[in-house]
Amino acid sequence: MSEIILETRNLTKHYKNAVALDNVSITLKKNHIYGFIGENGAGKSTFMKVISGLILPTAGEYSLMGESPGNALDDKRKLVGTMIEDPYLFPKYTVRQNVELQRILVGNPDKMATDRVIEQVGLEENKNKKAKKLSMGMKQRLGLAMAMVGNPQFLILDEPINGLDPKNIVTLRNMLKQINKEKECTIFVSSHILSELYLLATDFIFIHKGRIIETVTHEELEEKCSQYIQLKDNNVPETVTILEKHFPDVVYKVEAGDVVKIYGKLEMKAELAKYLMEAGIVVSELSEKEQSLEEYFMTITGGKANV
């Protein structure tokens, strides 16, 4: 069994009347890359801020590398690199000064670490440039350098590819994969660019309206995303009734143009066709198709009829 880096139990956060996190219970294991997926306001940043110690949970508990909040956890936090929303840069200080301050803060005695991580993120030519004069991509790389200077075992990155051009996205992805591989660092990364997360993560956690709605491995997601049945007929309400009656476990979505998408169980196609024919429904399309991660995300968060 893998070593557990983060475990949350019924973590809840309320802001006045709004529920930002609702009984979130997840477990992150060592050396995995977790993609944290959710729409705006789903609770991604709030969750990351809670586990980073910036905000306090209303209820529930969590442990980081086996330690619950307290003195021992404070020590473990030095092994956690974070970049939530924007990197926390001192704008008037240079790249090197920003990283050096972070090195001192995390108590890393290795003075060479500062220049090493600056080189790793490709900022050595800009190390004497003030942070406020950096481009968005460079700021993100500087944020990553700061997160890495303490030799972290766990990286928490919120939207790290926001504002990056395609070249920088590829660079960052390769960098994260390298850190994960070489340093056995667990990475917890959120992004709106799902296709990018798909290329990076080994596991995916879907959050919607403050609740974890699904946790899957890359392989499982690949399987789920791969194929679905697309049905087009002249009586969608009756089709839905048949689905609910004969296939209560399937996930389906009704879309505009009398289209019904049925996920996961391709083998039911023949049986479904039989029921539709018996009900006198005229089927104009009954085919197997593929869906993207984006489509899958839409299905499990918003477009699903039977949730």
Add this chain to the structure above:
Amino acid sequence: MFNLMRIESFKLKRFTPFYVSLLLVGFMMMVTLVKGLKPDAVAYWGYTCMHDGFVDGVQDCSLAFLFGMLIAWYVGIDFTERTIHRALTTGTKRWMIVVAKIMATSILTLIMHLLLILEDVIVYGRTFGFSLDGFVPRDLLWLGVVVLQLIAYNAFFVLISVICGNVYSALFACVAVSAICGNILRNFFAGFYVYEHSFFCFAKSSQNSDLIPCAICAIIALVILVAVTIVVFNKRDVAN
């Protein structure tokens, strides 16, 4: 804590508003040096020697609003630029951050206050002749009590800045409160025992009747303010 103080010291050395304030005080010093002491003021207060400059300077609260502004700026900017997140996410205890901020801002304001005393001593020395006559070891005790009051004063404005949670509202609140409590109320509460021995008024003499109540008040205020700030900060989400 040591690492945190190293970082605060790095930031202090590069805190531009502090240097601008120093320039301002330097400019004031130059103006006073050129103009000299007003003869009617000398006659009214009975100034006779350089030591009177020390007496005048050590209890001078006229930079109160400037102190309020510097503290708000120094503490508030960390919230606005979200650099305070760096300390929090690396497991620095919140009470350490509060103590480090009070220590750092106390250094800033102490330098400013010492400069003010120096200015007065030089101006008076230039008028009456440079001489150490009148200076006694007890003056150091007086200065020590004023430093204690200054630290309590800093703790008060650090609390306001932590409650505000951003540089702009902290600046407004601290400058307003420091100008009202440190500058304006002095005209209304002259002779009011409690106010005159609070940290808004620095000890007026080296007599025990002034130093003891001022020191007790400063220590009590400091303990309460630090405790309240830590409690407020510990219960606070830093989520901007």
